[in-house]
Amino acid sequence: MIDHLMEKNDGLLKYMKDVRKEMTGEDRGDPEEIEELKNILKEDLDFIKNLIDPKHKAETIPATDQAAEEAGGASKQRPPSNPSEKRYILYEIVSNERNKIDVDKWDYFARDCHYLGMKNSFDHERLIKSARACEVDGEWQICYRDKDVFNLYDMFYTRFSLHKRAFQHKVKNSIELMITDAFLEADKHLSLSEAIDDMEKYTQLTDDVFEKILNDSSGKLDDAKAILLRIHRRDIYSCLGELISQKSKKELQVSI
Structure with missing residues (x-):
């Protein structure tokens, strides 16, 4: 679906070209630049798709992808597929396969509880403030303060309540x-x-x-x-x- 949306968005390459010009000061305008922009777009789209569905990130995302600064490219580093590297935690924000604590749930909690008239006692803002990247048994992951344990209990109870009273009614x-x-x-x-x-x-x-x-x-x-x-x-x-x-x-x- 993402690929289809990008194909239909004619102004996307122009937007990326303008961003590149602003970042690097270059505006070559030649066919090679357009192809380069397409390749950059593909890499970014692969990254976005792996954030949404991280199951296949090991095959599609390289450990590092750093543009050469001497070539005028913007310096960047993509999240690794190895959990022993700190930036791996980016894969636990949208769809967390480790413990299912992710912003996708927090989004539908707020929406569905509002429209169903249900009370949502889970405080996602408090949890975000206490979130830290920690190394546990050699792997980096998103962790939370111990005093937020009851807030996490509320999160899972909210999910249970929504399924019991609405989703699986x-x-x-x-x-x-x-x-x-x-x-x-x-x-x-x-x-x-x-x-x-x-x-x-x-x-x-x-x-x-x-x-x-x-x-x-x-x-x-x-x-x-x-x-x-x-x-x-x-x-x-x-x-x-x-x-x-x-x-x-x-x-x-x-x-x-």
């Missing part, structure tokens, strides 16, 4: 299943599933698909429309029961 799950069934019926005529491999179609896959199905008069989407009309009438799927199992979802579906 039985009514929410029922409506989600109904929308899925409706979209599967509509896919025969709207080809919604093709959007997963086509970012141009994916950007057009917005909430108006729901209204498009409901307002269809061709008769082709009647089965999908019937399911969505049930949601409007609050005639939703009934929950027959709950169970806790160690089996995978696929194994459970087969057994049922």
Whole structure:
């Protein structure tokens, strides 16, 4: 998705060219400079994607990437893929695989608690102020003051509460299943599933698909429309029961 957005942003290279001119005082304007800007952009995009999803950073991010100052380039050093180096902690800010304490959660806590009318006792600003880069058993990681332990308890309790009271609520799950069934019926005529491999179609896959199905008069989407009309009438799927199992979802579906 990021690659697609960058390809469609015609003014991006011009912006990067202006930034480079401001930083280095150079404005060559030749084709080689444009290609160089494209390469710089690719490196930055790879870095951004690895911050969001750090699983493959070891293969895509070099340990160091320092531009030669004598060539007029801006001196910079990319975060290493080795946790024994301090700048590795940058991979724990957005998506923390180590302990799941990251700003992505803090963002949706604030948003979802606000719109759901739930109290959010977790104080992310206090936690940010106490955050420090510490070396633990030879690896650098983001650590917090011991007196913030109860604030961290509140963070995980907030997450639990949101899942229990909203994200995994039985009514929410029922409506989600109904929308899925409706979209599967509509896919025969709207080809919604093709959007997963086509970012141009994916950007057009917005909430108006729901209204498009409901307002269809061709008769082709009647089965999908019937399911969505049930949601409007609050005639939703009934929950027959709950169970806790160690089996995978696929194994459970087969057994049922």
